[in-house]
Amino acid sequence: MAETNIIETFDYVVAGAGSAGCVLANRLSADPGNRVLLLEGGGKDDWIWFHIPVGYLFAIGNPRADWMFRTAEEAGLNGRSLAYPRGKTLGGSSAINAMIYMRGQAADYDHWRKLGLKGWGWDDVLPVFKRVEDHAEGGSEFHGTGGEWRVEHPRVKWDILDRIRDAAEAAGVPKIPDFNTGDNTGSSYFQVNQKGGRRWSAARGFLKPVLTRPNLKVETGVSVDRVEVTEGRVTAVVYRKDGATHRAGVRGEAVLSAGAVGSPLILERSGIGHGERLAAHGIDVVKHLPGVGENLQDHLQIRPIYKVNGIKTLNTEYWNLVSRAMMGVNYALFRKGPLTMAPSQVGAFVKSSPQYETANLEFHFQPLSLDDWGHGLHRFGAFTASVCNLRPTSRGSIHLTGSLPEDKPDIRPNYLSTEADRQVAVDSLKWARRIVFQKPMEPYRPEEYKPGAHVASEDEMLVAAGDLGTTIFHPVGTAKMGTDDDAAAVLDDRLRVRGIDGLRVIDASVMPAITSGNTNSPTIMIADKGAEMMLGDARGR
Numbered sequence: 001m002a003e004t005n006i007i008e009t010f011d012y013v014v015a016g017a018g019s020a021g022c023v024l025a026n027r028l029s030a031d032p033g034n035r036v037l038l039l040e041g042g043g044k045d046d047w048i049w050f051h052i053p054v055g056y057l058f059a060i061g062n063p064r065a066d067w068m069f070r071t072a073e074e075a076g077l078n079g080r081s082l083a084y085p086r087g088k089t090l091g092g093s094s095a096i097n098a099m100i101y102m103r104g105q106a107a108d109y110d111h112w113r114k115l116g117l118k119g120w121g122w123d124d125v126l127p128v129f130k131r132v133e134d135h136a137e138g139g140s141e142f143h144g145t146g147g148e149w150r151v152e153h154p155r156v157k158w159d160i161l162d163r164i165r166d167a168a169e170a171a172g173v174p175k176i177p178d179f180n181t182g183d184n185t186g187s188s189y190f191q192v193n194q195k196g197g198r199r200w201s202a203a204r205g206f207l208k209p210v211l212t213r214p215n216l217k218v219e220t221g222v223s224v225d226r227v228e229v230t231e232g233r234v235t236a237v238v239y240r241k242d243g244a245t246h247r248a249g250v251r252g253e254a255v256l257s258a259g260a261v262g263s264p265l266i267l268e269r270s271g272i273g274h275g276e277r278l279a280a281h282g283i284d285v286v287k288h289l290p291g292v293g294e295n296l297q298d299h300l301q302i303r304p305i306y307k308v309n310g311i312k313t314l315n316t317e318y319w320n321l322v323s324r325a326m327m328g329v330n331y332a333l334f335r336k337g338p339l340t341m342a343p344s345q346v347g348a349f350v351k352s353s354p355q356y357e358t359a360n361l362e363f364h365f366q367p368l369s370l371d372d373w374g375h376g377l378h379r380f381g382a383f384t385a386s387v388c389n390l391r392p393t394s395r396g397s398i399h400l401t402g403s404l405p406e407d408k409p410d411i412r413p414n415y416l417s418t419e420a421d422r423q424v425a426v427d428s429l430k431w432a433r434r435i436v437f438q439k440p441m442e443p444y445r446p447e448e449y450k451p452g453a454h455v456a457s458e459d460e461m462l463v464a465a466g467d468l469g470t471t472i473f474h475p476v477g478t479a480k481m482g483t484d485d486d487a488a489a490v491l492d493d494r495l496r497v498r499g500i501d502g503l504r505v506i507d508a509s510v511m512p513a514i515t516s517g518n519t520n521s522p523t524i525m526i527a528d529k530g531a532e533m534m535l536g537d538a539r540g541r
């Protein structure tokens, strides 16, 4: 393959223009004196389904928008391999995700601080969440305005979801107005990253407004291969475009923002990872860091489905030609209705058992049902009570299968591989039934379609959890921050790769422990904080 010498050198090279990469490109190029290169594997986000909210239905599983990864066959899922979607365009996964705005719990970040990571407690990160935010309701103790990250209330309501909230209340789950105050216990409508009925991806929020900056260069359709390290310092980023290999010189720092799947792979191709693993692929070891690609954490959603009667669901509306036509009209004229829908509009956070200090289950209630994403909606009226364990103890891994960027990764989440996680899975199915069979739902005669009333014993429920479980798309932790005495730490608490100068990882991979909620806005917070660290360190040099 043709190889070029370095023809351009940048102060900062960012690999991956996803949720984190778009924030970094914005912040690092704010000073016109910094030359910044942003490299993205996907194309431009010039496809209508990246912008109409329900576009995730067409983007997930479509190679135009999705890297099309798959997991290995998982023992905890009764031998099934899962599709493992990751966004592949400007905006990354924020261009195909479900748009739920969720920070997690104060206790998540206080836990990070207790692990010895300075500057990552709730008091430290709340101001960062607020300063990037533009909340539709205006500023308050917990929300910010004027930032790039737009947060709105959903533009669609469903009676079925209101009745589910009533049922949850009858089961002891309080109705709360806002999940984003540090304690998300209760039920509420999810807030969403949308503006006026359109998706608000990281690209729209952070990248588009600064594309005219002459000191920011964005390259799409490139495959970042590796970083080059000379005498312990990163000197170039090597990438492929149109069949040729290019090298971008790095004067200041390179940042890997290729996500929890992409970033550990770039590290390993660069010779940074477990020495024996790299040697097995013929990769010269630059730095033995055994934690690279380890510590994978993800939320496994278990998806019980309930048939209902006498109340609207998206299934019944979709299969009625008149109401389906009205959905299009409603969107075209008013930017309202089901086309603005995140798949889940109502959430509930509960404890699976009293031993947990804070809520450890998140329900995503959806007024629809399908066999799997990418399959059509069922023709009968039904809703889904997706539920996930927020703080799984199972740990997985993501590693190379070969030394080339086109080699598919080996993704092993190891779902349900601990006794604690298996118990939470069983308890979460019991919780779903506890909510659904309360009095407020009786008029709609709910009937459990999956896993089905015949599943009664804990052993049967565990098998059902393995059959119904799938990713809720939140992989994190594969290049975790940690203290000096943690042999598995890949980064220090300023997100610098241990033992290599001029290299950071800034994306969802850095989380030492997964947050208790959806992971996009925590990643955006991490990126804004990471950029502040980079610029601060540059001023100090």
Ligand SMILES: Cc1cc2nc3c(=O)[nH]c(=O)nc-3n(C[C@H](O)[C@H](O)[C@H](O)COP(=O)(O)OP(=O)(O)OC[C@H]3O[C@@H](n4cnc5c(N)ncnc54)[C@H](O)[C@@H]3O)c2cc1C
Residues within 6 Å of the ligand: 015, 016, 017, 018, 019, 020, 021, 039, 040, 041, 042, 056, 060, 085, 086, 087, 088, 089, 090, 091, 092, 093, 094, 096, 097, 098, 099, 100, 101, 102, 222, 223, 224, 225, 257, 258, 259, 260, 262, 263, 266, 405, 472, 473, 474, 475, 507, 508, 509, 518, 519, 520, 521, 523
């Ligand atoms: C279907 C789906 C639904 C989700 N729903 C929600 C939700 O509702 N709310 C929420 O909070 N979170 C949600 N998430 C999770 C959230 O979107 C992610 O946690 C977040 O986007 C991660 O950001 P990131 O910057 O780490 O990675 P990404 O946003 O995935 O960015 C990585 C970028 O790097 C690029 N890249 C990777 N490898 C290379 C390479 N070698 N060369 C060049 N470029 C490369 C990718 O194309 C991508 O643009 C969802 C995710 C998915 C996939």
